[in-house]
Amino acid sequence: MSGELIRLGLAGLGTVGTGLAKILASNADWIERRLGRRVEIKTALVRDPSKKRDLPENADIRLTSDVQDLLGDPELDIIVELMGGQDTAYELITGALRSGRHVVTANKALLAHQGNELFALAAENQVGLGYEASIAGGIPIVQTLKEGLAGNQIKVLTGILNGTANFILSEMTSRGLDFQSALHQAQVKGYAEADPTLDIEGMDAAHKLILLIRLAHGQDYPLSRLPVTGITHVDPQDIAFADEFGYRIKLIAQVRETNGLLDAGVFTALVRRESILGKVDGAFNAILLDGDAVGPIMLYGQGAGDLPTGSAVLADIMNLARNGRTPNNTGFQNAMLPMASILAPELVSSRHYFRFSVLDRPGVLASIAGVLGQRNISIAQVVQKGSPAGRSVPVVFVTHKAQAQDVQAAIREIDNQSFIAAPTVHHRILSSPA
Amino acid sequence: MSGELIRLGLAGLGTVGTGLAKILASNADWIERRLGRRVEIKTALVRDPSKKRDLPENADIRLTSDVQDLLGDPELDIIVELMGGQDTAYELITGALRSGRHVVTANKALLAHQGNELFALAAENQVGLGYEASIAGGIPIVQTLKEGLAGNQIKVLTGILNGTANFILSEMTSRGLDFQSALHQAQVKGYAEADPTLDIEGMDAAHKLILLIRLAHGQDYPLSRLPVTGITHVDPQDIAFADEFGYRIKLIAQVRETNGLLDAGVFTALVRRESILGKVDGAFNAILLDGDAVGPIMLYGQGAGDLPTGSAVLADIMNLARNGRTPNNTGFQNAMLPMASILAPELVSSRHYFRFSVLDRPGVLASIAGVLGQRNISIAQVVQKGSPAGRSVPVVFVTHKAQAQDVQAAIREIDNQSFIAAPTVHHRILSSPA
Incomplete structure (x- = not known):
């Protein structure tokens, strides 16, 4: 990228695309003070170019429904993909990366499914693939x-x-x-x-x-x-x-x-x-x-909204505009990341909350506690509230750390008992992180 | 910077310097996976090179008390200033910047006093001056x-x-x-x-x-x-x-x-x-x-500590190692920032908390409230607790927004009253930020 102006091709003028246009309009001088260059949306790809839109007055954006007006325009420095969905977005992003253009996207679904391939393609073409807006809105x-x-x-x-x-x-x-x-x-x-x-x-x-x-x-x-x-x-x-x-x-x-x-x-x-x-x-x-x-x-x-997410899109744009170098997309040397080493889910250990719906009979508490004990699930707290006669009552157990396979087996076994009136409810408990 | 190894010259092996050495040792492979290069401390400037230190076993750091072993060594890519203080640190940092070396520092006092000059010098020499560790430890x-x-x-x-x-x-x-x-x-x-x-x-x-x-x-x-x-x-x-x-x-x-x-x-x-x-x-x-x-x-x-602050120093080092370009030190195009436009402190508006120490006499509350009212200070809440006979009692006022000049004048006037037993205590109240 060179020249005084950063020209964007924007795909999608929904909530976030409109938010980006608004920030670019209201903070144009501020952005130039930080970047030394102005940033503007030259062309926006939309389904219906004739639809009335709430765009800033001074935004001179050409609307088109033809993806070639983005991919085929050599003046565009960065393609911003905010249309969502997978197939068309995939075509647009891969086309832009192959043509040597930087891409900024908020498309978490696409990156979650096909990220490895897209980051490899960006690396091959030595361009940036920014996705700050894909996670948690404006939080960097x-x-x-x-x-x-x-x-x-x-x-x-x-x-x-x-x-x-x-x-x-x-x-x-x-x-x-x-x-x-x-x-x-x-x-x-x-x-x-x-x-x-x-x-x-x-x-x-x-x-x-x-x-x-x-x-x-x-x-x-x-x-x-x-x-x-x-x-x-x-x-x-x-x-x-x-x-x-x-x-x-x-x-x-x-x-x-x-x-x-x-x-x-x-x-x-x-x-x-x-x-x-x-x-x-x-x-x-x-x-x-x-x-x-x-x-x-x-x-x-x-975590969402037009301006917060637009703020993250703009951060990626400004970083790409600043850096003449090959961008650091994945944060690692290898663009194609190795397959994760995954702990088997049944071995995951955590504290747990159980709510058993039980019929109010003698021995029920002992019976539940017995099953938990056999499965190595150690009990930290129990609450049982008084019951209206003849109706089922909730009994709540809070446990120490236990393995998922033991928890699942205990729930299966307990839910088969005749004193259980409804399927057991179960949530994890976070170990105090802060 | 080029070559496979990033060589650091470190000034100061106190808490943070030792923390940096520990992280570099324990996470060496991890850092190389992200950066494609290894990072090591070649030379450390200390007051007493013979002093016994708690350094990682595999850290091969040359200790010196001669600043020229940092400034005069062309192999050093980045000078890391963690000695604190102002005069020697100033000499070291300006020397390093003038010799075209990037600098990373945690020296908030020096930057607060002489930042404008140092950032201008860094810009003139087209090198980076990183200071992530100067504010709030490891928080980026x-x-x-x-x-x-x-x-x-x-x-x-x-x-x-x-x-x-x-x-x-x-x-x-x-x-x-x-x-x-x-x-x-x-x-x-x-x-x-x-x-x-x-x-x-x-x-x-x-x-x-x-x-x-x-x-x-x-x-x-x-x-x-x-x-x-x-x-x-x-x-x-x-x-x-x-x-x-x-x-x-x-x-x-x-x-x-x-x-x-x-x-x-x-x-x-x-x-x-x-x-x-x-x-x-x-x-x-x-x-x-x-x-x-x-x-x-x-x-x-x-906000502090060997490893959290070391983490921030390392982030700066890795960013400088990654970027071949002229670094973005101030976040603005101009390295020499303009003088701030400052609101006169007496015009600052805020909510306030006052604790008046008063002798328990009739009319005191009315008298205080009267002064506050004359100064345009509107009262949101008052608490007066029962008093042991003859002793002074605290009366607490929480106000709506008021200007600092009115607050100061009101306190002066009230503290001159005969019923005031001790100087009035005063804190601001933050408007709910989140």
Whole structure:
């Protein structure tokens, strides 16, 4: 790139694309003061160029529905892909990289599925592939892992990576709503899409976790091998019980490294209410890292939205504009990362929360405790509340560390007992990270 | 820089220098995997080369007391200045920059006093001057301001930047200690130095704030014009009153921008206990930013220590090793930053906490409230506790926003009244930042 102006070809003028246009317009002089050059969107690829759009008045953007107006225009310095989806985005990004153009994208799903191939292609063509906006909105976690903490081996990374899920859980906690009502609130406030599946079933957080594992460990962890649970099963009574024990229920994305093996997953977990991660409420995201040199570090901010995500897209653009060198995309020398060394999921160790729905009969507590004991699951706390006659009652167990295979076997065995009135509810408990 | 090995010349083998040597030894393969090159300390400048030191076994470091062994060695790629102090460090850094060598330093005091000159010298010689380790230990705040949030104008930046002061205040809060006992605890635990003056009187936080203002605003704010208060005057009874109102007392470094004017200072302030900043306890640091695009962002971590600070030094080294280009030291095109536009301190507006020590006479409350009202200070809450007969009693006022000149005038006037038994205590109250 040379010359005074950085010209962008933008694919997608939705929320984030419009946010980027707004920041470029409102902070044009500021950006030039930092960069020495101006940045402008020359052409935007949209489905319907005739549609009325809320763009800044001084933005002189040519709208087109023809991808060749981006790929075939030699004046464009950087292609910014904010259209989402996989097939067309893949064609656009690979086409841009092959033509020697830098690419900036927020497409976590595409990178989670085909990142290794795309980073290799970027390296082959000696261009940048920026993706700061793919994880946790405006929080600069990609650069922090690639550069700020580059000398650290990350022992534990724990993220609240999906603002929609965190908003829903926060509403359930603070207002006592059930899942459906809280989801409706999130949709009314614009925090959840009409089809919220990716958010509430954990897959959006899973995509981001795959990217974080690449950045923190330099390993390619196949999405298909990542255990993923969402929040649709979270029950208000478990939120209330968790509160009694001093915890909040959060959707957690986590990777831990032990003896060279990675143990990763997206799951609901109890987080200490008074910990700094327990204070991450509403649509906010946070990533708590434990590096072998730096110790615990947390980054916190809005995980989505037009301007926060636009801020991250712009950071990538400015870094690419500044650097004449071959960019550092993966944070490692090898663009094609090796396959991850994965700890078998059944061997993963964690503390657990169980809620058993039992018929109020003598010997039930002893029977449950007996099964847990046989499976090497050691009990830390038990709560049983009084019961209306003849109805099932909840019995809550909080355990010390236990292996997943023992936990699964114990639940299977207990759920087969005649005194069990409903399937057992089960969440992990985070070891105090900060 | 070229060749397979990055050779460092290190000035100072104290806590941080030894920490850097440890990380380089334990993570050598990891660093090479990220960088494609190994990093080693070739020569270390120390006062007494014969002194026994706790260095990694495989570190082959030549010790010297002659600064020319650093400045005169053409094999050294980067000079790392971790000796502290001002005169010798200044000679070393300017010598290294003039000889075309990159410099990495943790010397916040030197940069706060002479940063503009040093950055200009680095730019003139087209070399890097890295200082990630100067602010908040391993927290990557320098890079975040220079790059991750580069497209943002930062409206408010609020930092807990001194771990010693925060540890002392946390001990006073959680264990009810007075200032002297808590300071002693900090010294026993190694969080405070034998001479803790810079930490407890706010000057260390002030040095860091000057650097943050440069990074966030691209302006040179003279240290001499920064209002600085420490924590030596913090009284356990104010911590207890603050708690009653739902606040913690913290040592805050803050810069706000309004209509192009900067309002900056280091001061004690009441921070909402349930806010995420209110959860920053012990020796931890945090920086909460409000960017015009990204919204609120917080970075949290250990603010000092051998390995956390060593991690930041290493990040700078790795970035310099990666980048063949002219480095981006200030985050702005101009190395020599313009003088800051400063809001007159008497016009700074904030909420306030007052504790008046009054003799228990009729009309006292009305008299105080009258003075505050005449000075346009609007009262939000008042607490007066019962009194032992004849002794002075504390009366606590929490105000809405008021201007500093009105606050100072009101305190002067009230402290002249015959019913005042001791000078009025006064802290700011942070507007809820997150």
